[in-house]
């Protein structure tokens with residue numbers, strides 16, 4: 249269970265999160281929608297531990313732990329995964345090497361045995377196949393020269409490999425073609441289960457036809473202004489955010 | 496007499512004692528070259544920081560070190576690494592050690608072939624370190640490839656062997672490629688960790704029509720050493736001089752390269768990487784003279800600095816009026832890993848032709864926090880993430896080198912540098 253209470257955060261003196269209250273019980277998938285600049289990515293960064301934010305109030309507990317007290321790598325090892333809205337390019341870092349280093353760093357932190365190069369390759373190939381991705385992806389530098397859609401798919405590949413218990417998907421659907429959207433959704437749905445929860449940030453109701461959320465929240469100007477079932481997404485799609493806060 | 500000329504004074508007085516015993520003493524032309532070098536050094540001393548080209552590199556420690564020449568060869572040869580190529584040339588304190596070498600065809604110790612090589616020894620043109628070399632050189636590699644000859648890859652080891660007192664050696668390497676010849680030279684310079692020595696090589700290089708010289712230099716001198724090298728290469732029509740220099744060792748290192756593109760479609764690559772750790776100073780200074788039309792030139796120099804260290808990049812490109820349709824590219828990038836590290840970068844473009852394409856750029860910065868966070872968000876601890884990004888910068892820096900023997904030599908110097916030197 250992820251519990252966010254009264255979370256406020258600012259960056260460079262500018263308040264972005266203005267009191268977020270949100271609970272994501274184990275096994276549930278929640279969607280967050282909201283206009284540009286409302287603080288969705290900020291929330292996902294704060295949850296995953298990016299530097300540069302001042303947490304001015306509130307708390308985040310995750311499975312009973314104080315999430316905000318943990319280093320980003322500790323959060324990852326504990327099962328938190330963020331699919332970046334803008335995946336970062338790493339010139340000079342091979343994708344296969346990166347993925348294996350990351351996987352093994354997490355395993356080491358959890359006291360598990362590391363996977364060797366052969367076993368990793370087998371695992372990676374299996375995941376690639378499920379995501380209809382080519383093995384070529386492994387040979388390239390991380391995200392360098394990837395198309396927008398390829399970057400998003402690479403995020404999903406990482407998620408599939410890391411097998412997180414809490415995934416935050418920040419507009420992973422943006423930039424994906426229709427087939428990719430379905431494949432990526434299948435990737436998320438494959439993780440679905442009693443121990444997996446997810447926060448799916450999106451602008452489009454379409455994604456939620458594939459990844460059916462348990463709850464939908466509307467984030468506006470740093471606050472959750474409305475929550476509801478999956479029909480809320482349809483309502484927003486039809487009426488826009490103008491009505492959302494008023495209703 | 497100031498401290499700097501005093502530093503040169505020691506060299507000059509030793510030259511005066513040695514001049515009749517140095518190789519080529521019987522050759523008028525060689526004697527004249529040496530005297531001219533002595534005159535340059537007498538007039539200018541070791542270059543001081545008031546000289547524009549030496550603004551960022553202070554030779555005071557060289558002047559103060561009281562170097563003497565190693566007049567006798569070391570008794571015992573140091574242990575040599577396994578050869579990487581079928582032909583290997585080994586230098587001990589600047590002298591070609593034939594018994595340790597597998598000399599390739601058309602190669603000889605310069606000291607034995609001075610009569611044949613003397614016309615190829617270029618004047619110092621007022622450069623004090625070249626003058627110092629001219630005055631004192633004892634030996635070097637003379638490689639004279641005939642027309643169309645493909646010499647493959649030749650390995651060169653420059654080893655500083657004397658360790659008990661500060662010695663200086665000034666090898667002179669003369670390399671000529673006749674039309675259509677091809678050569679890859681992979682040079683590694685090393686020396687004892689704690690020894691203070693000065694390695695002051697000068698290269699006279701001629702690349703004739705359609706010839707290709709790939710020159711890879713791996714500088715891993717001992718950490719108390721000085722290396723001051725000067726390369727002068729002239730490239731004829733359709734020829735290529737492709738230099739890659741890795742500066743990884745030494746206390747104070749300057750690597751100066753002058754390339755003149757003399758005929759149409761001559762090409763120059765002057766790429767390099769500098770790994771500068773605490774207490775080190777590394778300087779890459781290049782001068783590219785586009786003196787003919789239709790010539791491409793490429794230069795990417797990457798410097799990574801840790802601890803209290805200093806890096807210098809000075810890159811001048813001159814495009815003469817005749818050099819129409821020049822295609823030049825220069826990029827220098829520095830990665831600063833500590834607040835005490837410093838980089839001085841001075842690109843300089845001087846263009847007199849009107850139809851040219853010359854692009855240049857520079858970046859200086861610390862590790863990218865976005866990249867660091869991306870790695871950490873995937874579970875990689877901060878220190879490991881930093882090491883990955885430094886290694887990536889280094890990998891990218893040496894990526895352009897394609898010769899497998901050169902790659903192996905570079906890889907050995909580069910891998911684990913961050914863990915060894917900085918972490």
Ligand SMILES: Nc1ncnc2c1ncn2[C@@H]1O[C@H](COP(=O)(O)OP(=O)(O)OP(=O)(O)O)[C@@H](O)[C@H]1O
Pocket residue numbers: 259260262264282283284285286287288289290291333
């Ligand atoms: N480094 C920063 N300095 C100043 N303001 C910032 C900084 N980073 C983000 N912001 C501001 O914070 C606000 C929230 O940004 P955020 O990226 O969280 O929005 P978002 O809801 O994810 O928007 P989108 O739908 O466009 O992705 C924006 O107004 C943005 O300009």
Ligand SMILES: [Mg+2]
Pocket residue numbers: 288289290333418419
């Ligand atoms: Mg966003």
